[in-house]
Amino acid sequence: MRRFMTIAAIATMSAGLLSVPRTAVAHDQTPAWTDARFVHGGVFVRITGPDVVRRAGDVTLRAVIGNLAGSGPLTLTSVRWTDAAGRVLHDAAPNLDLPSMRADVFDWREVEDALHRAEAAGDPVAASALLARRAERLAAAGTRLRATALHLDAATLPPVGTTLDLTCTLVVEATDGRTREVRVPRAIEVAAPLPRGDRAARRLRFDVGTGVLGDVDTGVPGPDASSSSVGVGTWFAGDQHLHTRYSLDAFVLDGTTEVVTDYAAASEVIGLDWIIITDHSNVHVSWLGEDFYTPAQFAEASAQAAAYRAEHDYLVLYSEEMGLGSTGLFNLPSHMLAYPADADSMGYLPNPSSGLVFGLANCEPEQVIIDRIADAGGFGFIAHPYDAASLAFVPWNWTNGAVGWAGLEIWSDTNGVFKATDASAFAQWQALLNDIEAPFAGALAERPDFPTRFPVGLGNSDAHEPGLIGRTFTYARLGAPTRPEVAAAFAAGRCVASNGPLLYGEMAGAGIGDVALLNAVNRRLDVTLETTPEFGATGLYAIQVIVNGTVRATIPPSGGSDFAVTVSIDDLPLEPGDTHLTLRADRTDGVYRAMTNPVWFQFVGPGDLDGDGVVGPVDLGMLLGAWGDCAACVADANGDGVVDGADLSVVLANWTP
Numbered sequence: 001m002r003r004f005m006t007i008a009a010i011a012t013m014s015a016g017l018l019s020v021p022r023t024a025v026a027h028d029q030t031p032a033w034t035d036a037r038f039v040h041g042g043v044f045v046r047i048t049g050p051d052v053v054r055r056a057g058d059v060t061l062r063a064v065i066g067n068l069a070g071s072g073p074l075t076l077t078s079v080r081w082t083d084a085a086g087r088v089l090h091d092a093a094p095n096l097d098l099p100s101m102r103a104d105v106f107d108w109r110e111v112e113d114a115l116h117r118a119e120a121a122g123d124p125v126a127a128s129a130l131l132a133r134r135a136e137r138l139a140a141a142g143t144r145l146r147a148t149a150l151h152l153d154a155a156t157l158p159p160v161g162t163t164l165d166l167t168c169t170l171v172v173e174a175t176d177g178r179t180r181e182v183r184v185p186r187a188i189e190v191a192a193p194l195p196r197g198d199r200a201a202r203r204l205r206f207d208v209g210t211g212v213l214g215d216v217d218t219g220v221p222g223p224d225a226s227s228s229s230v231g232v233g234t235w236f237a238g239d240q241h242l243h244t245r246y247s248l249d250a251f252v253l254d255g256t257t258e259v260v261t262d263y264a265a266a267s268e269v270i271g272l273d274w275i276i277i278t279d280h281s282n283v284h285v286s287w288l289g290e291d292f293y294t295p296a297q298f299a300e301a302s303a304q305a306a307a308y309r310a311e312h313d314y315l316v317l318y319s320e321e322m323g324l325g326s327t328g329l330f331n332l333p334s335h336m337l338a339y340p341a342d343a344d345s346m347g348y349l350p351n352p353s354s355g356l357v358f359g360l361a362n363c364e365p366e367q368v369i370i371d372r373i374a375d376a377g378g379f380g381f382i383a384h385p386y387d388a389a390s391l392a393f394v395p396w397n398w399t400n401g402a403v404g405w406a407g408l409e410i411w412s413d414t415n416g417v418f419k420a421t422d423a424s425a426f427a428q429w430q431a432l433l434n435d436i437e438a439p440f441a442g443a444l445a446e447r448p449d450f451p452t453r454f455p456v457g458l459g460n461s462d463a464h465e466p467g468l469i470g471r472t473f474t475y476a477r478l479g480a481p482t483r484p485e486v487a488a489a490f491a492a493g494r495c496v497a498s499n500g501p502l503l504y505g506e507m508a509g510a511g512i513g514d515v516a517l518l519n520a521v522n523r524r525l526d527v528t529l530e531t532t533p534e535f536g537a538t539g540l541y542a543i544q545v546i547v548n549g550t551v552r553a554t555i556p557p558s559g560g561s562d563f564a565v566t567v568s569i570d571d572l573p574l575e576p577g578d579t580h581l582t583l584r585a586d587r588t589d590g591v592y593r594a595m596t597n598p599v600w601f602q603f604v605g606p607g608d609l610d611g612d613g614v615v616g617p618v619d620l621g622m623l624l625g626a627w628g629d630c631a632a633c634v635a636d637a638n639g640d641g642v643v644d645g646a647d648l649s650v651v652l653a654n655w656t657p
Helices: 007-013 102-121 124-142 248-253 260-269 295-312 366-375 420-434 483-492 617-625 645-653
Strands: 043-048 059-067 074-083 088-092 096-098 146-152 162-174 179-190 202-207 212-215 234-242 274-280 285-287 290-292 315-327 332-340 378-382 407-412 456-460 473-478 495-498 502-507 515-518 525-530 541-547 550-555 564-569 580-587 593-596 599-603
Touching: 043 162, 043 179, 059 074, 059 096, 059 162, 059 179, 059 260, 074 146, 088 146, 102 124, 124 248, 146 162, 234 332, 234 456, 248 285, 248 290, 260 274, 260 295, 260 315, 274 295, 274 332, 295 315, 315 366, 315 483, 332 366, 332 483, 366 378, 378 483, 407 420, 420 580, 456 483, 456 495, 473 483, 495 502, 502 580, 502 593, 502 599, 525 541, 525 580, 550 564, 617 645
Parallel strands: 202 564, 234 274, 274 315, 378 407, 407 456, 515 599
Antiparallel strands: 043 059, 059 146, 074 088, 074 096, 074 162, 162 179, 202 212, 234 473, 285 290, 315 332, 332 378, 456 473, 473 495, 495 593, 502 525, 525 564, 541 550, 541 580, 580 593, 580 599
């Protein structure tokens, strides 16, 4: 397979063969040139690229142009980019031909209508023929699209907290000499870095009984992350579901020409600390002279990832989104994300399929694929478990009996929107957590045939172009953003799904993914929310405390202007059968949110500091090790914030013979 061109090469040419971009809905089969928002008097123009920059770096914007007019060919005579002050950043006279796409668009719509009728009728013969016709129309339209690019040097970007307002002005000329000017605005916000969990936080206290939220009184012990287990490490962020031009749908429907190195550079600029690229590995097909997802393509992309890691000290891993199972018309598959765990690459994992134009049908059974990932030294996460695309893929079958997967996407959206299908995934995840055996001796039991002790929830974008990376992502608490650390955080569930704000909690020294040992009095929950001006002050957010799948408390918006706040609930209402809690923060306008993996907890009897049901030397050692000030720890039996002789007497009084 020939080497693919980068966006820089395309910009130099000022034109190139492109396929169809889309409206940023994961796996949507509808090309963007059907969206009226991008059509200006018969001229299709879509600007792609980041809309926020959080870390110094160069930025690339691309304009994709097509002729939807019915009056014959047009010529793109001028492309000019200007800023708000009218300064010209780029001015070119490409003189590119824009052949009319109008007939292709009408044919495509006709085929789509017929295809939906065939699908509704359950007619695979008619649907197969129509899929082939649709592919022909997409290919024909793609050859008629053109692109130009604008490259912005990091030094040209304005200061943090400001916005670079740009306008792309295009002039097209008809065969009769008449011209038409199209002006498309684009704004790039230069924002502060993503939260790290290290900002000094305002301290609040919430009383569940009265619903009163107020500042912590002077002298009252508050959360001190530096003295707890959850204070180890920093919250880093990554996006683990991305598709480059090596994924056929990104190439055909999105017009994506960028490769691994382009994605890595774009993710650095928006402030992520790692990415895992997961091109579709069950799509084996030739398209316009290109072979998709071959071992040679995998090797080429993997080499790009390795080179970028070495040259930029930035974690970019290359892997696969695999099709598995067969359900419904055409035996359509579900999707699973294969993540490297034991090495930076698992190598090329076979994922045969057949039956459709995009090669999506008749995949191998779920257990076969899950075992293949595990045998290669990785683990699998169920992708968008409730999403589906017409004649492409189906929701995950929860009754398939498959074991060995590590977790699931509880939020997967290219625009950072929490959709109805995400709500279904979140609810199903809560039900799965309720099925986990209660902790014992301060730990969750290993699950036979599973790599994680509970199903871990992640947030991902499923971006099919660089400008959409990180609209939904995952925070993880790490010592450093390395592959072993990320893999360990995913395995332990030290993760938070978000589209911006950072949210985490602590009980008795245990944080996200950990087990807290709770006695009769140490029921304090400390919830920390950290934002930036980009995501709005913490006072705009309500926080739900969800215990065993049910909202146990809702902390109302404080109304404050702070960007970091820690709210303490001194005595969280818990019941004997409770085993875990998750947290969810939602901005009042619904734009930004975050949701955590569980903090697990175990109730222990008097003096049983390790939760093994026996009071003995180990418990005595734990008490002596905690001697002195020790707010909310299990050794503090009377809840006075100090481990002393009174607590020692509790251990001795309950000593097991």
